[in-house]
Amino acid sequence: MLRKISFVVVSVLSMLVVAVCAFAAPPIKIGGLFAVTGPASFLGEPERNTAQMVVNEINAAGGIKGRRFELVAYDTQGDATKAVQAANRLIKEDRVVAIIGPSTTGDTMAVIPIAERAHIPLVSCAAGSKITAPVKRWVFKTAQNDALAVARIYEHLAGKKLTRVAILTVSDGFGSSGREQLKANAARYGIRIVSDDTYGPKDTDMTAQLTKIRGSQAQAIICWGTNPGPAVIARNARQIGLKIPLFMSHGVSSKKFIELAGDAAEGIILPSGRVIVADLLPNSDRQKKSLLAFVKDYQRHYRAEGDHFGGHAWDAVMLLKTAVERGGDNPAAIRDQLEKIRNFAGIGGVFSYSPADHAGLNKDAFVLVEVRNRDWALVK
Amino acid sequence: MNLVQQLSQYILSGLSTGAIYALIGVGFAIIHNATGIINFAQGEFVMLGGMLTFFFFSALKVPLLLAVALATGVSTMAGVVFERLAIRPLKNATPINLVIITIGGSILIRGIAMLLLGKDTHSLPTFSGDEPIMLGGATVLPQHLWIFAVTLVVIVCSKLFFSHTISGKAMRACSYNRRAAGLVGIDVRRMVLFSFTISAAMGSMAGIIIAPLTMTSYDVGVMLGLKGFCAAIIGGMSSGLGTVFGGLILGVLEALGAGLFSSGYKDAIAFIILLLILFIRPQGLFRRGESERV
Secondary structure: OHHHHHHHHHHHHHHHHHHHHHHHOOOEEEEEEEOOOOOOHHHHHHHHHHHHHHHHHHHHOOOEOOEOEEEEEEEOOOOHHHHHHHHHHHHHOOOOOEEEOOOOHHHHHHHHHHHHHHOOOEEEOOOOHHHOOOOOOOEEEOOOOHHHHHHHHHHHHHHOOOOEEEEEEEOOHHHHHHHHHHHHHOHHHOOEEEEEEEEOOOOOOOHHHHHHHHOOOOOEEEEEOOOOHHHHHHHHHHHOOOOOOEEOOHHHOOHHHHHHHHHHHOOOEEEEOOHHHHHHOOOOOOOHHHHHHHHHHHHHHHOOOOOHHHHHHHHHHHHHHHHHHHHOOOHHHHHHHHHOOOOEEOOOOEEOOEOOEOOOOOHHHOEEEEEEOOEEEEOO | OOHHHHHHHHHHHHHHHHHHHHHHHHHHHHHHHHHOOOOOOHHHHHHHHHHHHHHHHHHOOOOHHHHHHHHHHHHHHHHHHHHHHHHOOOOOOOHHHHHHHHHHHHHHHHHHHHHHHOOOOEOOOOOOOOOOEEEOOEEEOHHHHHHHHHHHHHHHHHHHHHHHOHHHHHHHHHHHOHHHHHHOOOOHHHHHHHHHHHHHHHHHHHHHHHHHHHOEOOOOHHHHHHHHHHHHHHOOOOOOHHHHHHHHHHHHHHHHHHHHOOHHHHHHHHHHHHHHHHHHOOOOOOOOOOOOOO
C-alpha cells in the first residue's frame, strides 16, 4: 500500500517538475489568420504552409533567445465574420503576442478594429492599400500595394511613348482596386485611358470586350485579374488577332498562368515580385539570398513552387522574429520594434517601416517580367 | 475596324458561347420533362466532364480521345448514382423537395471534386489546333467549330430519339402524364433514371468540348449551370430547338451587351432576360399558351 502511495506521489511530483521546467521557458505564441479553404485558398494555403515552415525552422535553429516560437493558426475561409471570431479567440484564449494575416483585404479590414482595441500588432498578408493608409498604430502589412504595380507598368509605357491605353479589369475586389489605381495614376505618367471595360471572374469568353478595344484608339491593353480570366483574355486576344501589346497585373505572376494561356502568353509583360525570377536576379540583388532560401525550403517541404503569397507570410514571420529579438515578447515592444525596422530584405521587397509608413515598400518591390519560351524573363 | 466587322465578331462570339449554353440547357430540359424537377446539379456534370478529362489526360497520361471517353463514362455513372441515391429513394416527394435535393447534390459533387481533383484551374489542349479561322472579318477557333458540331449532333440525335424510338416516346409520355404513362405499362422510374443518364452524358460532353477554350476547375459548374438554365427557360423547357435558340439568343445578347453597352452588365443581361421570360411568357418564347407541362 505504502509503495503504491509513494509511487503516485513520486509520479505526481515528477509531472509537476516537468511542468515547471516547461513553464520556465514558455513558447512565444503568435497567431495566424489564413484563408486556407474557400475562394481565397490560393492565398491562404501557401501562407499557412510557409508560416508553419518558417516557425519550425526558427525553432530547429534554437528558437529566439532559447525560447520557442509557437504558431496558432486558424482558417478564416475568406469570410470576414469568421476572421473576426478567430481574431478574438487568438487574443482572448490563446493570448498571442502578435497576429499574422488575414489573407484578404476584406478580412483584414474587419480584424483591424479588434487588433487596435486589444493593442496587438497585426501584420497583414493582404494587398489592399487602405489597410495601412491612413496609418493605424498596430497594423502593418507585407504584401505590395497595387499602386506600386501600376506605377511599374505606367513607367514602362511612358518610356515606350505608348500613351493611350485600354484597361480590362475583373469585377471583384482585386480588379476594382486595380481599376481605381490605374485611373488615379494615369495622369501622372501622361497616360490616357481610352477604354474602360470589366469582365466577371467566372466569364468564359472575353472576345466582345477585346473586339471593342480593337475598335478603340488604344496602343496597349492592361488587364487586371487573377486566373483563369487573364489566361482566357490572352487566348481571346490571339484569336481575334489583336496586335497591340498586352500587359497583365501581378495577380497572374505564377507558372500557372503560362500553363493556362499556353502559346498565347508569349510576349505578355507584367509586374511581379522577385520570387518567380529569383535565379535570374543579379548577385548584387539584396533580396536574392532570402528568395533562394525561401524557394528551396518550400520546394523541400511541400514539393511545390514557392509563390508570392507564401512570401508574404515568410516576410511577416521574419519581421516579427526580428522585432522580438530586438525588443522582447510583449505586444507593445514588438510594435515599436516593427516600426523601427529598416532595409529588411525579404521576399516581397526591401522593407523599411516608419511611423508614417506601415506598408514599408516602394516600387522597386516589383520587377517587370516578360513571358518568353514559356518561361519568365526579366525586362531590362 | 468598322462597325460591321465588330458586329459580326460580337455575333459570332455570342453564337459560340450560346451553343454551350444550349447544350447545357437541353440537359435541364430532358430531366425536367421526364421528372418535373429542375436538376440544379446539371452544371456539376459539365464540371465533371472537363475536370475528369483533365485528370485522365494529365495525371494518368491516357490519350486525349480515350480520356474524353472515360470522362464521359464516369460522369454518366455519376449521374446514374446520383439518381439512385438521391432521387429514387424519395417516395412522394414534392418537386420543390427534389429541387432542393439537387442543389444539395450539386454542392456535394463540387466538394468531392475539389477534394479529389484539387482547387486549381486547368486547361486542356484544343482538339484540332489554335489557328484562328477568318469568317467575314470575324474570327473563330477550330474548337468553336467543334462546339457547334457537337451541339448539332446532340440536338439531332435527341430529336430522333424522342420522336422515333420506343424509349424516347415513353419518356415523352412520362412528361405529359406520369400516372397515365404508368397505367399503360411504362416503367416511369426507369425513364427517370434514363433521363438522368442522358443529361449527365450531355452535360459532361459540353464540359469536355469547352474546357480547351474556357479552362476548367471544380467550381465552373455553378455559372454555366445557371446560364444553361436560362437557355432552357427561354426555350420553354423544350428538349429540342426551343432551348437551342434560347441558348443562342442568350449568348448573342450577352456579347452585344458587353460590346456595345457595358461589359459590367453582361451577367445582369442573362438574369434580366430570365426574369422577364418568367414574368411575361413563362411557357417560353417559342411555345403557344399551353403550359400544361408539369
